[in-house]
Amino acid sequence: MSLLMKGLSFCPTPQGDYFELEKDLNLFCRKILLKKYFKKDKLREPDIVDKDKEILGVLESLLDESDLDQKFQKANRSGLKKKSDFTPGYGISNYVSVFRDMASDALLKLNHKRQSDNLSKAERQALKELKSWEDVQIKPSDKGGNVVIWDNDMYILEAKRQLHSDTYKRLYGNPTEGFVAIHNNLINDAFRDLLISEQEKSFLLVDNPRVATFYLLPKIHKNKVKPPGRPIVSGNGNLTENTSKYVDCLLRKYVTALPSFVRDTMEVLARLNGTHVMKGTYLVTLDVEALYTSIRHKDGIEAVKYFLDIDPSINPDLGHFIIKMLSFILHHNYFVFNNVFYLQIQGTAMGTSCAPTYANLFLGKWEQDVVFGDDLSFFTNYIPLWIRYIDDILFLWEGPLNLLNDFITILNTNSLNIRLTQNISQNMVSFLDLTIGIDEKSNITTDLYRKETATNTILHFESYHKNTVKRSVPTGEFLRLRRNCTSFETFRLRSEQLKTRLKDRGYSNKILKQAYHRALTTNRDNLLKTKPVKTHDDQQLRFITTYGPQTYKVQQVIQELWPVIHQDADLRSILPETISFCYRRCQNLGDHLTRSHFTGRKRQPPVKGTFRCGSCVSCSMVKNQDSFTDRFGNLQHVNDYINCKTSNVIYCIECPCDRKYVGMTTQRLNKRIQKHVSTINMAKEDRQKNKILSTVASHFLTYHNGNPEKLQFWGIEHVSLGIRGGNISEFLLKRESKWIYTLNTLAPTGLNEKIDFSTFLR
Ligand SMILES: [Zn+2]
Ligand SMILES: [Zn+2]
The missing domain is CATH 1.10.10 (Arc Repressor Mutant, subunit A)
Structure with a gap:
């Protein structure tokens, strides 16, 4: 328990990871190559129109050329674009290649073993045990920052209580395919009608989305023993993720323009600072109960439509498209819980990024039409200040109490499903993290507000962070x-x-x-003054890596080898003298222990390793092993059952002289193996035709007489994305990179040609 008392933000001392470092090094080198690549381009003054569009994306992010905007971004209002993973070849600078190889060797010599640990032995053991518990959910509490261990049965019971209500509909199957088709049709139509740019189109089109997942955060401030849960839908990579960002991007400006809008505590303070009120002024807070769930789609959409209609810069067709997409988001919020699919049929789509903007505009319209409409001006004349943070309203009332009560009663009588809870005081009220009061000289005062249930959520000093x-x-x-x-x-x-x-x-x-x-x-x-946002300095070159015990040694390695890069005359002239180092936080207890997706108990395969299917030509080549040794001499275990017919596999091929090749396939493993066999069989002929041979074929031709008979293969890992799905190829590519590195199968040691780190950019 002393472990959990440190809070979920606590980072235990991490162990370094050679592969992670290698990846960070390669992505750093990519940045250098890009600089050189575009520097060259600039010198040659290429005809940009002929350029690959993907490259253009990178170009735009590197150079800020306004004429480019005019040429290509006519319809591009959002400025959103898909991240580019374009990587120039190392051929363009030999020095970068030398730098990478030298740094890579030096990083391999680091010792990543934990020298000291900010957890005691008992705490380490406890962490290990907690991670292995499969019958409970470890969750941060909804408010107050406690850690709750929730029994699976109770958790499922509470989830079902919520899911089997009018808000959701149970689906009998995975709707992804059909939904994707409808969605992408809308996007393609909009592109055809010139409503969105090419860039926006590729940003918005979806393939292989991940199904969102549903989870609960325990509200222990409501009930300690049987806590109700706050429902949350986590939709990373889901169908409407980017569409929602797009809609949000185009609508947000109407929110910030609302007279009641406050961005954060700071803006509240700035609005209240130095305010002097009349004697007898009332402080009033209103809370809109369950705002997100109570907005009916037609009311919400009507509000958004209003703001689009009065904006002269939005043409009606684009406005219509935005509404169409918003409506799509609201009607296609589906997710999985405990292997069952559900569709949200009431209220604002949970977990979607445009939800706050949508709710804000709904209330903004209500404020404009009802609260400050002509009918209620008799009351609102008493209100010198009215501010709102999403569903929390604060206002001052300089009138009699009975009229104030009448006013709130009128506001509560509406056809928009808005229910308000009020708090009225002449002394103090709480709003966001502030306690707001009036002193004896009728000045507004503020103080920090802390909920009574709040625990100590401050980051622990022992946590593994930069000092x-x-x-x-x-x-x-x-x-x-x-x-x-x-x-x-x-x-x-x-x-x-x-x-x-x-x-x-x-x-x-x-x-x-x-x-x-x-x-x-x-x-x-x-x-109380807003500080200007620091803008991203394009001239800087950042080495980004995870903070760990070897961080300073890594920094040393990179800095010592940096002069190698400076030998490249082009690079010397464009790169800064020094590199800046940025650190990602290492895994904290929350990352170690909490999961949003509910899986319950995992089933272990009865046998592990690679087996013959018994009925194919590849059977004879199977090498059955359930463990193997990696480049560091560590014993690794195969945790899956794999045979010739398994698909989505990372596999290893071995030749008679023990050279290895690591590959991946989404097809059946034997199909992929037979492809290798046939390229080896064809190698002789192909060479005569001057075709380029794969390293595997070339090696077998040179050292094994072009005879594939002694080839052996075994599975390293069977990859599955589970019920949520997603892009399996990308996931396989990432795993493949890791295994090529971990087994050290890059040529000349092994038979792999390269590791494609660009998969980590997607
Ligand atoms: Zn077989
Ligand atoms: Zn060989």
Whole structure:
């Protein structure tokens, strides 16, 4: 339990991963190659129109040429585009290739074993055990940052209680194929009608989407023993993911233009700062109950339509298309839970990125037509300030209480399904993470608001993060207090409470003192000003890798070899002197322990390894083994049952002199093997015809007389995406890269020609 007390944000000391580093190195080299590639292009002044469109995408992201925009982005309003995975060949700079090989060798010499550990032996063991528990779900609580261990039976019961309601419909089968067809037809039509650009089209078209998954977060503040769950749909890579981003992108500007709109706490403070109110003013908060589920599609769509209609920059056809796509998103929100498919038939599609914008516009229209419409102006004359953050409203009332109550009653009587919960006070109300009050001089005051159930969610100081990151935690917290508290006394009081929480999380007195002092001496007015967003500096070159015990050694390796790159005259002139290093956070306890997709108990295959099917020509070539040794001398185990007829497999071919080739196939394994056999059989003829031979065929021709009989194969891994589906080829390619590296089968040691790291860009 001491483990979970550290919080799910806690990162245990990670172990380095050679393959991850190799991948990061190659993706870094790709950036250098791209710079050179486009530098060359610029010199040659190519006719861009003839260029591959994919390359164009990269070009645009690297160069900011406005004439390009005009040529190609006529219909492109969203600016959204598919990520490019274009990688120039290493042939364009020998120095980059040398740099990569030298760095790769040096990185292999690092020792990734954990030297010290921020978990005790018992905690390590506990982590291992928790990970292996299959009868429970480990979830962060809905509010307050607790960790809850939820028994599977109870979890399923609660999920079923929610799913078997009017909000969802059970589907008897996977609807993906049909839905994709409808979706892509809409996109292709829009492209044909010139409503979207080529770029947007390729961004929006879907193939092999993943089915979204449904899960619950326990609301332990409602019931500790039998917590109800907050339903969440997680739709990474799902059918409408990009369409929803597109719709959101085009509609968001109407949200930020709403008079009531506040982006965050900071904007609330900026709006309230220095506000002086009349004596007897009431502070009122309204909460729209279950906003997302209560918006009826026709009401929501009508609101969005209104904002599109009054925008002269949107032509009616495009407006119509946006509505069509929004409607598609609302009506095709399906997901899987415990191997059953469900379709959401009521309320705003959960988990979709345009949901907040949609709900905001729905309420924005209501504010405009009803709240501040002519009929209620008698009441709204008493309101000097009205702000809203999605479903939370704050306003000031400078009138009699009975009229205020009448006003709220009228608002609650509506045909839009809007139900409001109010909180009225002349002293203080809470809004977002603020407590808002009125002092004796009739000034608005603010203070930090913490829910009573809130636990300590501050990042633990022992967590495996860069020191600068951890040191910035107290500073950020104290500055937030300074910003949120109008009076100095409340700031002092909250600071004392914060100090206790920080100390509990392992922060030293010295760090706390510095952070507190920093907040103390900062002018509060400066904290209320929006800082300009740092723009991405294109000139910088970043080496991005995961933060781990070997991070500084990696940095050293790259920096020491950097002069190699500078020998390339072209690159020297365009690359910066130094590289900056950026770090991804390593896995935290949440990543280790929580899963959104519910799977229940996994079934283990009765036997593991590769077996003959007993009825094909490849049977005789099967090498049955359930374990093998990798390039580091570690014993690896095959965890699947594989035979000649298994598809979606990563396999290994061995020749009589023990050279290996790692490959992948979505077809049956024996089909793929026979293809290898036939290229070997054809090798002699092909060479005479001057055809380029594969490394496997060429090796067999040269060393084994072109005879494939002694070829052996075995399966390394059988890949399955499970019920959620997705793009299996891409997943196989990633696994293949990993195994080519781990088994060291790249030529000249083995028979693989290259590792394609560009799959990791998709
Ligand atoms: Zn067979
Ligand atoms: Zn051989």
